[in-house]
Amino acid sequence: MNPSLTARISLLFAIGAALVLLLLGWVVARAVDAHFVEMDRHELDGKLALVRNLLARAQQREALAALPRQLDDALVGHHHLAVALIAPDGATHFASDGGRVPRALLTASPGGAARVWHWHEGDRHWRGLAADAASGVPGLAPHRVVLALDITHHERFMAEFRHALAWSVALAMLFTAALGWAATRAGLQPLRRITALAENLSASHLHQRLPEAPLPAEIRALAAAFNTMLARLEDSFRRLSEFSADLAHELRTPLSNLMTQTQVALTRARTLEEYRELLGSNLEEYERLARMTGDMLFLAQADNRLLEPRREPVALAAEVDKLFEFYDALAADRGVHLVRQGSADAMADRGMVRRALSNLLSNALRHCPADGTVVVALSRAAGTTRVEVANPGEIAAELLPRLFERFHTGDPARRISGEGAGLGLAIARSIARMHGGDLVARNERGQAVFTLTLP
Amino acid sequence: MKILIVEDEPKTGEYLRQGLTEAGLVADLARDGWDGLQLARGGGYDLVILDVMLPGLDGWGVLRELRAGGVDVPVLFLTARDQIDDRVKGLELGADDYLVKPFAFAELLARARTLLRRGRTTVEPTLLTAADLELDLLRRRARRAGRAIDLTAKEFALLELFLRRQGEVLPRGLIASLVWDMNFDSDTNVIDVAVRRLRAKVDDDFQPRLIRTVRGMGYVLEVPA
Numbered sequence: 166m167n168p169s170l171t172a173r174i175s176l177l178f179a180i181g182a183a184l185v186l187l188l189l190g191w192v193v194a195r196a197v198d199a200h201f202v203e204m205d206r207h208e209l210d211g212k213l214a215l216v217r218n219l220l221a222r223a224q225q226r227e228a229l230a231a232l233p234r235q236l237d238d239a240l241v242g243h244h245h246l247a248v249a250l251i252a253p254d255g256a257t258h259f260a261s262d263g264g265r266v267p268r269a270l271l272t273a274s275p276g277g278a279a280r281v282w283h284w285h286e287g288d289r290h291w292r293g294l295a296a297d298a299a300s301g302v303p304g305l306a307p308h309r310v311v312l313a314l315d316i317t318h319h320e321r322f323m324a325e326f327r328h329a330l331a332w333s334v335a336l337a338m339l340f341t342a343a344l345g346w347a348a349t350r351a352g353l354q355p356l357r358r359i360t361a362l363a364e365n366l367s368a369s370h371l372h373q374r375l376p377e378a379p380l381p382a383e384i385r386a387l388a389a390a391f392n393t394m395l396a397r398l399e400d401s402f403r404r405l406s407e408f409s410a411d412l413a414h415e416l417r418t419p420l421s422n423l424m425t426q427t428q429v430a431l432t433r434a435r436t437l438e439e440y441r442e443l444l445g446s447n448l449e450e451y452e453r454l455a456r457m458t459g460d461m462l463f464l465a466q467a468d469n470r471l472l473e474p475r476r477e478p479v480a481l482a483a484e485v486d487k488l489f490e491f492y493d494a495l496a497a498d499r500g501v502h503l504v505r506q507g508s509a510d511a512m513a514d515r516g517m518v519r520r521a522l523s524n525l526l527s528n529a530l531r532h533c534p535a536d537g538t539v540v541v542a543l544s545r546a547a548g549t550t551r552v553e554v555a556n557p558g559e560i561a562a563e564l565l566p567r568l569f570e571r572f573h574t575g576d577p578a579r580r581i582s583g584e585g586a587g588l589g590l591a592i593a594r595s596i597a598r599m600h601g602g603d604l605v606a607r608n609e610r611g612q613a614v615f616t617l618t619l620p
Numbered sequence: 621m622k623i624l625i626v627e628d629e630p631k632t633g634e635y636l637r638q639g640l641t642e643a644g645l646v647a648d649l650a651r652d653g654w655d656g657l658q659l660a661r662g663g664g665y666d667l668v669i670l671d672v673m674l675p676g677l678d679g680w681g682v683l684r685e686l687r688a689g690g691v692d693v694p695v696l697f698l699t700a701r702d703q704i705d706d707r708v709k710g711l712e713l714g715a716d717d718y719l720v721k722p723f724a725f726a727e728l729l730a731r732a733r734t735l736l737r738r739g740r741t742t743v744e745p746t747l748l749t750a751a752d753l754e755l756d757l758l759r760r761r762a763r764r765a766g767r768a769i770d771l772t773a774k775e776f777a778l779l780e781l782f783l784r785r786q787g788e789v790l791p792r793g794l795i796a797s798l799v800w801d802m803n804f805d806s807d808t809n810v811i812d813v814a815v816r817r818l819r820a821k822v823d824d825d826f827q828p829r830l831i832r833t834v835r836g837m838g839y840v841l842e843v844p845a
Contacts, residue, residue, distance in 0.1 A: 441835070444835075444836070445834075445835025445836035445837070446835070446836070448835070448837070449835075449836050452724070452836070455722045459720075487800070490773075490774055490800060491800040491802055491810060492810060493772070493774065493814075494774075494810065494813045494814035494817050495809065495813045495814070497817070498813045498816075498817065516803065516804065519802070519804070520804045523802065523804075527810075
């Protein structure tokens with residue numbers, strides 16, 4: 166299982182804080198340590214100068230012999246300092262405070278230049294210095310001065326410092342981990358809201374949206390995407406339920422017609438002619454139902470990509486002319502002129518294209534005023550064939566977006582009249598899209614223009 | 621004229637038989653593919669109406685067996701609308717025509733008659749008549765009661781169809797298909813208008829009225845008895 170984001174961020178916070186504190190502690194410890202070394206060296210140098218001075222002033226052997234007393238006096242109160250003076254013959258000329266001088270000091274080599282070194286004996290830590298010092302006695306080889314500073318208290322301080330640092334690091338880790346946890350929880354709060362919303366989502370709650378304004382910038386894009394998805398879902402769902410409602414309504418009208426007229430007819434004996442009339446009327450309703458289910462099935466198959474259009478070269482001019490012949494009587498009856506402009510070919514399914522064009526023409530004829538002209542313009546450019554079907558009379562602006570929806574007939578009152586179930590344009594668009602084209606409608610200079618594109 | 625119906629749906633099969641019988645044809649009914657095949661092989665039918673969806677041997681199987689056995693009786697097959705490739709498949713297997721369910725009975729009857737007529741060699745008439753209406757196919761002229769009637773090309777084709785199929789009820793779908801080559805559920809209103817305009821020229825100023833609307837079925841041209 167993946168560790169939670171909160172845990173990861175908390176851990177990261179803790180490690181980060183620990184690293185920073187450790188680095189800081191190391192730098193501070195180094196500085197303090199260096200400062201102690203400097204201070205000790207300073208003191209050792211000072212004492213070395215003192216001893217050298219005393220030695221240089223002893224110009225006779227007697228004065229040399231008195232030196233230990235002088236040194237003792239000079240060193241009164243310097244408990245943490247041990248001094249040894251070794252004569253040129255190797256004998257210990259002076260050792261401060263007897264046994265308190267560390268043994269290493271007496272055997273230490275001077276090492277040439279005055280060099281500070283550091284050692285420990287038992288639990289005591291020393292910093293020492295060994296150097297040659299010439300006495301005032303002429304002809305005598307230089308003495309060796311060994312100085313040692315008890316730095317145990319420095320070491321203890323450093324140990325305590327490290328101890329405190331360790332505790333601080335541990336505490337800081339805990340604290341920042343907690344901080345990271347809290348910050349992450351607070352930061353992820355909007356995500357939990359999205360989760361809660363998504364969990365409670367059902368068909369009846371699709372109108373809910375996440376408020377985007379109070380969200381942090383990082384989450385806002387997610388919330389916006391989530392809201393867009395909700396909007397799309399709601400739209401699809403609304404259309405689907407409207408479609409079901411429309412479908413039920415469309416089916417109910419012919420069914421109720423059938424039932425009512427049959428029931429009325431059966432209430433008493435009728436003449437043969439009346440029965441014939443009834444059956445004929447019923448037949449009309451049945452045909453309406455059959456056509457509607459056929460169209461619906463076509464649309465459902467098109468939506469589910471179950472229809473694979475054939476690809477054959479189709480001369481659209483010939484198709485349009487053929488359709489003009491078909492609609493000729495209807496157009497003449499309504500006093501509408503049919504005009505074709507240009508010509509173009511397309512690779513498409515002839516039958517389907519004919520059906521789409523027929524639906525477009527039928528629609529244009531239905532909405533074209535008397536003595537108007539329906540113009541079908543064909544063109545091909547950049548690999549796309551365009552068929553523009555234009556008729557005078559604009560489409561009402563509020564109908565434009567719903568024009569291609571199923572059972573849309575432009576006028577709700579006309580639905581019942583039986584003049585086309587309102588599936589024609591939806592089918593035409595389905596056919597266009599099936600071919601990788603499209604069908605759109607717009608108003609232009611007082612004309613309703615439908616543009617069918619085919620690749 | 622003997623017709624074999626192979627249809628497993630009892631109600632559909634029975635009504636088809638009744639309808640065809642009442643139209644003056646002899647119709648037998650088989651309920652499944654094997655029975656249908658057996659009957660078709662031995663029975664000397666002039667037409668087989670074959671449902672695609674059958675228990676046992678399906679319509680394709682029956683058709684394949686028939687053609688493999690050298691029986692070249694015309695076959696009209698019935699298919700459901702969601703079987704898109706059926707049409708192509710059926711015609712490839714050697715069927716002669718098809719109808720998509722649900723179909724108008726008048727359409728079935730009209731197509732069946734077309735197939736039954738196909739086998740017969742008849743002398744093509746050059747003049748079609750009904751009562752005092754005359755259609756001269758060579759000169760492309762129409763006359764009624766001696767008066768010339770001015771028809772458009774499609775009106776002429778429509779009247780020719782009516783005259784050739786005198787007494788037969790022609791459903792709108794069939795008219796659209798035969799006259800305008802429109803093979804889908806198109807605006808049937810168009811056919812109504814076209815027939816109305818033809819009637820205005822052919823019937824309105826004359827007696828008797830020859831072209832009649834059959835409610836819910838289509839149109840028929842016949843000389844009233």
